[in-house]
Amino acid sequence: MPAVPGGEPRGEDSSKMSHALPRLWRWLCIALVLLLIVPFPVVLGLRVFEPPATMVMLLRMVQRLLDGERPLYPRRRPVPMTHISPYLRRAVLAAEDARFYDHGGFDFHEIARALDDYERGKGLRGASTITQQTAKNLFLWDGHSWLRKGLEMYLTVVLETVLSKDRILEIYLNLAEWGDAVFGAEMAAEVHYGKAAVALSRQEATRLAAILPNPRSWKVDDPVARRRARIILGRMSTQGIR
Numbered sequence: 001m002p003a004v005p006g007g008e009p010r011g012e013d014s015s016k017m018s019h020a021l022p023r024l025w026r027w028l029c030i031a032l033v034l035l036l037i038v039p040f041p042v043v044l045g046l047r048v049f050e051p052p053a054t055m056v057m058l059l060r061m062v063q064r065l066l067d068g069e070r071p072l073y074p075r076r077r078p079v080p081m082t083h084i085s086p087y088l089r090r091a092v093l094a095a096e097d098a099r100f101y102d103h104g105g106f107d108f109h110e111i112a113r114a115l116d117d118y119e120r121g122k123g124l125r126g127a128s129t130i131t132q133q134t135a136k137n138l139f140l141w142d143g144h145s146w147l148r149k150g151l152e153m154y155l156t157v158v159l160e161t162v163l164s165k166d167r168i169l170e171i172y173l174n175l176a177e178w179g180d181a182v183f184g185a186e187m188a189a190e191v192h193y194g195k196a197a198v199a200l201s202r203q204e205a206t207r208l209a210a211i212l213p214n215p216r217s218w219k220v221d222d223p224v225a226r227r228r229a230r231i232i233l234g235r236m237s238t239q240g241i242r
Contacts, residue, residue, distance in 0.1 A: 003241045004072050005107065005154055015157045016199035024143040027118070031205065031237075033174060034205070035058060035181070039154075039155055039158045040158060040162065041164045042161065042200060043158050043159055044162055044165060046162075046167070046171060047162070047163060047167065048079040049078060050171075050174060051138060051171070053073075054135075054138045054139075054175050054183075055137070055138060055139055055140055056085075056175075056177065057073075057074050057076070057139060057175075057183060058135045059141060059142070060074055060177075060181065060183075061073060061074070064181065068235050069181075071181070074181040074182065074183045075181055075182055075183065075187045076175075076182075076184045076186075076187050077184060077186045077187050077190075078174040078175075078184055078186070079174065079184075079185070079186045079196040079198075080170070080199060081166065081169070081170045081173070082198075083186070083196070083197060083198045083200075084170075084173055084186075084188075084198060085184045085199065085200035085205055086199055086211065087200055087201065087202045087204075087205035087206075088173070088185055088189075088197060088200050088203075088208060089169065089173065090236050091202075091205040091206045091208070091209035091236065092130075092169075092172075092173065092176075092209045092212070093130075093169075093208070093233050094232050094236045095206075095209040095210065095212060095228070095234040095235070096129075096133070096209070096212060097107040097128055097129045097130040100129065100130050100131075100169065101165055103129065104160055105131045105132065105156040105157060105160040106129060106153075106156065107129050107161070107221075109128075111127045112237045114136045115156065120209070121240070129167055129208040130168065130172050131155070131156050131159050131160055131235075132152055132153075133172065133176075134155045134159060134171055134172045134175070135155035135156045135158075135176075136148075136152050136154075137172075137175050138171075138175070139151070139155055140152055140155070151154055156167060173205055174186075176188075176212060176215075177215050178191070178192070178211065178212070178215050179191060179192070179216060180216050182215070185197040185208075188208055189204075189208070192207075192208065192220050193203075193220075199222050202233070204220075204230040206232045206233050206236075207220040207221075207225050207226070207229045208220060209229070210224075210225040210226075211225050211228075211233055221240070
C-alpha cells in the first residue's frame with residue numbers, strides 16, 4: 001500500500017479516524033446525559049439546604065481577588081422566609097415577576113410583550129422570571145449566548161419540577177445581589193438600613209426591590225430608586241400581589 005511521504009500509510013490513518021469518531025460520539029453522549037441528570041439531585045438538595053455559594057458569587061470573588069478588594073467572600077446570611085418582611089416578598093414579586101405563582105417558570109405573556117416592544121423600536125428588554133434568575137444566579141454566568149440561555153431554560157424546568165414556588169422564592173431572596181458584595185435579603189437590610197430583613201417597612205422594601213436590576217450601581221436613596229419604588233408600590237396595590 002502506498003504511504004504518504006514522511007508519514008503513516010493512508011489506510012492506517014483512516015482506520016484510526018474511524019475508531020476515534022465513535023469513541024468521541026460516545027463520550028459526547030455520556031456528557032450530555034450527565035448534564036441532564038446531575039441538576040436533579042443537586043436541586044433536590046436545595047429543598048433542605050441553602051447553597052453555600054452561587055456561580056454569581058464565585059465570579060464576584062474572582063473579580064474582587066483580581067482587583068485586590070477585601071473581603072473576598074461576599075456578605076451573605078441566609079434566613080428562612082419567616083424572617084423576611086412580607087413587604088419585601090411582595091415588592092420583589094411586583095418588581096420582577098408579578099405572575100410568579102401562576103406560570104410554570106416562563107412568563108410567555110411578558111415574553112410576548114417584550115418582543116412587541118422590540119418590534120416597535122423600544123429596544124429588547126429582559127423578560128426573565130424569578131425562577132430563571134434563580135437558575136442563572138445559582139449555576140450560570142452573565143452573558144447573552146444561546147448556550148447560556150439554553151442551559152438556563154433547562155435548569156428553570158428542573159427548579160420548577162423539584163421545588164415548590166415558595167422555596168424558589170425563598171432561595172431567590174437569599175441569593176439576590178443587593179450591592180457590591182452584598183447578597184440576600186438579610187444582609188441587604190443590614191447594609192442599607194441597619195436592621196433585620198423581617199423589620200423592613202413597606203417603603204424600605206420597595207426601595208430594595210427597585211435596585212435589583214442594577215444593584216452595584218444604584219443606591220436605595222437614588223432618584224431612580226425612588227421613582228421605581230413609586231411604580232412598584234402602585235403595582236402592589238393594583239395587581240393584588242400575595
